[in-house]
Amino acid sequence: MPRYTAPVKDALFIINEVLDLQSHVEDLPSYAEATPDLIAAILEESGKFVSNELAPLNLSGDEEGCTLLEDGTVKTPKGFKEAYQAYSEAGWPSLTQDPEFGGQGMPHAVGMIIEEFLVSANHGFAMYPGLSSGAMAAINIDGSQEQKEQYLPKMVEGSWTGTMNLTEPHCGTDLGMLRTKAEPNADGSYNITGTKIFISSGDHDMSENIIHLVLARMPDSPAGTKGISLFIVPKFHINDDGSIGERNGVSVGSLEEKMGIHANSTCVMNYDQATGYLIGEKNKGLNSMFIMMNAARIGVGIQGLALSEVSYQNALDYAKDRLQMRSLTGPKNPEGPADPIIVHPDVRRMLMNSKSFNEASRCLAVWCGHLVEMSHNSTNEKRREWADDIVGLLTPIIKGVMTDEGFDNCVNNQQVFGGHGYVKEWGMEQFVRDARIAQIYEGTNGIQALDLVGRKLGANGGRSIQRYFKSVQTLIAENKENDALKDFTVPLEAGIKDLQQATMWLMQNGMANPDNAGAGSVAYMHLFGRVILGHMWLWMASVVQPKIEASEGDTAFYKTKIKTGRYFMRRRMVETKSLLAELEAGCEDVMALHEDEF
Amino acid sequence: MPRYTAPVKDALFIINEVLDLQSHVEDLPSYAEATPDLIAAILEESGKFVSNELAPLNLSGDEEGCTLLEDGTVKTPKGFKEAYQAYSEAGWPSLTQDPEFGGQGMPHAVGMIIEEFLVSANHGFAMYPGLSSGAMAAINIDGSQEQKEQYLPKMVEGSWTGTMNLTEPHCGTDLGMLRTKAEPNADGSYNITGTKIFISSGDHDMSENIIHLVLARMPDSPAGTKGISLFIVPKFHINDDGSIGERNGVSVGSLEEKMGIHANSTCVMNYDQATGYLIGEKNKGLNSMFIMMNAARIGVGIQGLALSEVSYQNALDYAKDRLQMRSLTGPKNPEGPADPIIVHPDVRRMLMNSKSFNEASRCLAVWCGHLVEMSHNSTNEKRREWADDIVGLLTPIIKGVMTDEGFDNCVNNQQVFGGHGYVKEWGMEQFVRDARIAQIYEGTNGIQALDLVGRKLGANGGRSIQRYFKSVQTLIAENKENDALKDFTVPLEAGIKDLQQATMWLMQNGMANPDNAGAGSVAYMHLFGRVILGHMWLWMASVVQPKIEASEGDTAFYKTKIKTGRYFMRRRMVETKSLLAELEAGCEDVMALHEDEF
Structure with a gap:
């Protein structure tokens, strides 16, 4: 059976030495409470929890998968319900949530690491709280104060979970074709009717209630993406006193049989006159x-x-x-x-x-x-x-x-x-x-x-990409004269040049023919990815190199960083050249065949 | 359910127009019978067979998988046994086999295409006759005339099948560590004892007998790879009249649970004093x-x-x-x-x-x-x-x-x-x-x-690679002046230059430090692969271009070839540059970390 040990040391190195969260306290007062000691304690505790409670269920969860019971509810694999209970009781769902609703308000930087640990230990499990986070984010952004107060405390404590319902059988990417209907009721609620597919964590036996966030179209809304609204549809109605009521009109049509993530219930969800509540503005659901x-x-x-x-x-x-x-x-x-x-x-x-x-x-x-x-x-x-x-x-x-x-x-x-x-x-x-x-x-x-x-490239007249270039170039300039870092600065500089050339090419040729942008988009994304990862390596190297020279701290660890980074810079950065060449080949050969010639 | 249509037209184009088998009849008299009409009939028949009989069993075979029955034999998925019977009755196992033992003696070039069709339609199924072919090849190469006569006719007709037994739990790549024993009996046979793992098609219900080819070590053989001999171990003993006798001492320990190819029985095979017959020379089994x-x-x-x-x-x-x-x-x-x-x-x-x-x-x-x-x-x-x-x-x-x-x-x-x-x-x-x-x-x-x-690079003083370079350069030279083919010749020439530079680098630096060869070997292989595929495209383009210009034959098909080839030459060949750069980065960064620093 595979093992997992959370890379706590490496995460703390990044948080404390590379980013140095505490140096940002002036701008980000919320960081004041997230002291290195507290973060270390959280990461160590999380590492223990995921290794002991979740990793041992990964292989068995894959083998057993989820089961749709005769009563229409989904049973998760053996041990998952208990693990989720332990997870909630330990307070993990609330880690980065707003203290107003019971959250601990820890920095997102820490949240990212906790997400990594969870998925490493058990991807199928991690998707239950993961989707719930997504639903909480939507309620946080768009919910009325009343809605926030109704849903968030229970979700933050983990006793309720959430899902996101977008895809339908005939539309995934193209949500403009969405057909699920939302018909207004006299009391301000809506009747939601339609079928959603590929709904991760769509039903399960881990939480008392499931808060579905559902995209649907009102009868008087325009066709296309500008007529879609977002609704809250709880699995169980919620009584006025906050207790769980009757089942709402939402049910599991079937469980998808998939290549992997068997421990997560991927559901076809049927909405049949389910009661839903508009969240955010009408017709702005897609935003x-x-x-x-x-x-x-x-x-x-x-x-x-x-x-x-x-x-x-x-x-x-x-x-x-x-x-x-x-x-x-x-x-x-x-x-x-x-x-x-x-x-x-x-x-x-x-x-x-x-x-x-x-x-x-x-x-x-x-x-x-x-x-x-x-x-x-x-x-x-x-x-x-x-x-x-x-x-x-x-x-x-x-x-x-x-x-x-x-x-x-x-x-x-x-x-x-x-x-x-x-x-x-x-x-x-x-x-x-x-x-x-x-x-x-x-x-x-x-x-x-x-x-x-x-x-993203064109937004605000290209402001984002210019700002990104500037930040990398500043980092290079700061370290260029340091011979000990030239294995980092030289390849990164070459990579940035390739990325700039690629960006320029896209600006010129994507405008002339959008298919040029489409044909080179994946090559461009990967070229950019190489540069960003190289950028991270120069950043880390620039932090450790002076400490190595000063024999300060864990120099063995720092020297390993330099060797590992050098591998990336000298062996993986070389691909930027061929990715640029692929992009510059343009769309002609990609689009050359008529549909019938394939 | 996925569909499959065998690419018969494309295969015939390669066989008849690109390679033009008939033009080689002088050297290869066996090609005389393999006329374009006969080959076309074979490929069309094969295409029909695999689409109608094998492709429909692919998804169900994956779902059901193989089952180890209580009597220790393996049951293949529903429909496989009948499909194999139809496959044998149609004569497919004998297609490229030696006429002396009942084969049809068709060219290997045709055999390659039939293998492709089979695997496209049903990979799990194709491995049963596939392993049998391997076993026939070994008997053909190393068997005595008596052994050939005893085993080949039944295997060629498909009523017996074969397997290859190399891997053991502690050794796969490193067969020198092999432990399976072969103890001589007075009658010239051997008692084979040991455990083999990952044995594809190790047991099944499709054929009357299974001829296992097993690597084992005799008591007086040296340790390492020079002490390994090859043995024939039939599942059932064969009576003097050629009929099937009692079970031999070989049994299925278990079926491996795998990521895929579920329809093929991947077995742990236990040999317990099974009777085996030496094939080929003692201690030369690995050859x-x-x-x-x-x-x-x-x-x-x-x-x-x-x-x-x-x-x-x-x-x-x-x-x-x-x-x-x-x-x-x-x-x-x-x-x-x-x-x-x-x-x-x-x-x-x-x-x-x-x-x-x-x-x-x-x-x-x-x-x-x-x-x-x-x-x-x-x-x-x-x-x-x-x-x-x-x-x-x-x-x-x-x-x-x-x-x-x-x-x-x-x-x-x-x-x-x-x-x-x-x-x-x-x-x-x-x-x-x-x-x-x-x-x-x-x-x-x-x-x-x-x-x-x-x-391979160094064999016979580098003769193979020099011969390969020469054949590509000849093809380039023949077509270089043709402007219509410059989208093919120019990238191929650049690719060959990269490959030559990479080869030179390996010769120089692999000698100095073998880890340089090891660290760049996969990059070199892929660089070589790009060049070979580009070479195939120039070859095909050089065949169709004159026909397009002469408006001869299926010019629409030929034009599609040019467009498809141009895509490869202009978008996929560009990677040779970065593969060369990865190779030339050498082994330093690959080997830099001490084992404990990972």
Whole structure:
């Protein structure tokens, strides 16, 4: 059975030494309470909880899956209900929530790490509280004070959970075609009727009530995306005293049979005159959904990292343990019948790909969490705007790149096991199957790339991308003269040049023919991803290098950072050239075939 | 349920127009009977058979899987036994086998295509006759005339099947550690005792007998790879009159639970004093196994193509059918609620990646089949040697590159379906799970890359690679002056230069430190793969371009070839640059971390 040890030390390094949250207290007074000691205690506790309570249920949860009972409710795999109870009782659902409704108000940067730990230990489980967070975000953003007071305290304490209901059989990406109806009642509520598919955590036995957030169209609303509203539809009606009442008109049509995440109940949900309550403005439901979805997209990106990390840990154990063949440079374990396979360069290559990705994308996730905090809560308006720009730009890249690379890493880590990786008992094939969904849901990675080139690049006259370039160039300039960092600054500078050239190309050629933007969007997103991860590595290297020189702190740890980062800079950054070339090839060959010629 | 239509037209184009088998009759008299009409009839019949009989069992076979019955035998999924009976009765097992033992003696080039069709329709099924072919190859190569006469006729007619038994729990790649014992009996037979794992098609209910080929060590044999011999161990003893006798001492320990290929029985096989018969020379078993394995590796490479093809066909259907969003350049289906997703450049990119790979690798597979034939049967000794050189060089690349890219294409084709690709009913996720094994078995792709850089490059003083370069350069030279082909010749020439530089780098730096070769081996293999596929495209383009200019034959088909090839040359060949840069980064960063620093 696979094991998982939460990378607490690495997370604390990023939070305390790279980002140094405490240095931002002036702008972000909420950080005052999040002292390094408190954060360390939280991360250590979380690490213990997920390793002891959730990781042991991962393989069994996959095997057993969810069951639709005869009474129409969903039973989660053995142990899940009890684990969720322990999770709620320990207060985890409230960690980053608003203190007004019972939350602990911890920084998002910390929340990102907790999300990583949860998914590494048990992706299927993590999606129950994960979707609930999404629903809480929507209520926070768009709910009336009354709605907030009605739903949030119970959700924050974890006794109620939530879901997001967007997709219908004929529309996923294209929500403008949505058909679910919302007919007004005299009392101000609505009758919701329609079918939703692919609803993660759609029903289960973990919480007392499930608060569904449902997109639907009112009879007098226009067709297309401008006629969609968002509704709260609880599984059980809520009595005036706040207690649970009768069942509402929402039921599970069936459970989807999927490639992975078997422990999560992916439901077809039937709404049949279910009572719903409008949340936010009429016909503005898609806006609300997008705000919520952007938060969810960052969370999905972290899933890519999380599965890359846990599969890496197990591949590493196996590589140290499995004896097979001798090193090309002579026996390293002469007493044994063969050398551990970690001596073989190609096995190391696969491990280093994961390690160098995991550490940089963890830094990216935490930075993004900090920027989200800054965009919401900074006392400095300019910084709020700046952070909001960067978060908007980073979101599709975090989702698209971290899940694509996370999946590739899971495949490579499975490969380290050879044939043993293909059989179920080692758990490596489950990580691959589970990681695959993250490239698809919350908008496929192709849609992320289009969001990046079609919306984010041009927003506010290109302000976000210019601001991003400036921040990288500043970092490079600060470190350029330091010879000890030239293995970082030189490749990053080359990468930034490629990214700038690619951006310029898109501006010129995407305008002339939008298919040029579409044909190169994924290449552009991955080129950008390489640069951002390289940027994180220079940032981390610039923090540790002076400490190494001063023999300050855990220099062994810092030296490993430099070596790992150097691997990324010298072996993984080289792809920016070919991604640029693919982009610049334009759309001609992509669009050349007539539909009938395929 | 997914559909499959065998690409008969494309295969005939390669066989008749690109390779033109009939033009080789002088050297290869066996080709005389394989007329274009006969080959067309065979391929059409095969295409019908696999689409009607095997493809409909693919999804159900995956769902049901194999069952180990209480009597210790394996039951294959519903319909498999009957399908295998129909397969044998139609004579498919004998297609490329030696007429001396009942075979039809058809060219290997045709056999490669039939293998592709089988795997596209039903990978799990195809592995039963596939392993049997491997076993026949070993008996053909190493068996005594008596052994050939005893086993081959029944195997050729399909009433007996075969397996290959190499792996043990503690050794896969490193067969030198093999422990299975072979103790001599007075009558010249051996008692075989040991445990083998991951035995594909290890037991089943399709054939009257199963002929296991088993690697084992005799008591007086040396340790390591030089003490391994190969044995024939039939499931049932064979009576003197050739009829089936009692059970031999071989039994199924358990069925492996796997990520995919559920319809194939992957067994733990227990040999307990089973009677075995030495085949080939004592202590030379590994040589025999490698000859057989090389043939099997080409077959596994074709599996990558086969699953890429079938997943592409279904993604294409879906892309034409699914309506979602409008084209970036204005509505293409204005009457409908949205455009078919094939209008979106990124969907096309994914489809074109598959299409341009499938057609080039099909050409490569057929060429390789032709070279195998030439290396065995050419009347010209020089050509036999030349062909043997090229086959040896191509084998690890076909296995490693075609399965890696085949898997990536299955992932992309699944991606075209969005969320629908992740649920089981569409069958797209099965292709991904099935394709994954091909990167692992018959030597992981990392081992293929090591075989390429460690053995194949240096063999006979680099003769193979020099011969390969010469053949590509000749083709480029012949077409360089043709402006209509410059989109092919220019990128291929750049690719060859990168490959030559990479080869030179390996020669110099791999010698100085073998870890340099190990650290760059996979990058080198993929760089080589790009060049070979580009080479196939120039070859095909050089065949069709004059026909287009002369308005001769199916010019619409030929023009599509040019457009598809141009996509490959201009968008996929660009990666050779970054693969070269990755290689030239050397092993320093790969090996930098001490084991404890990971």
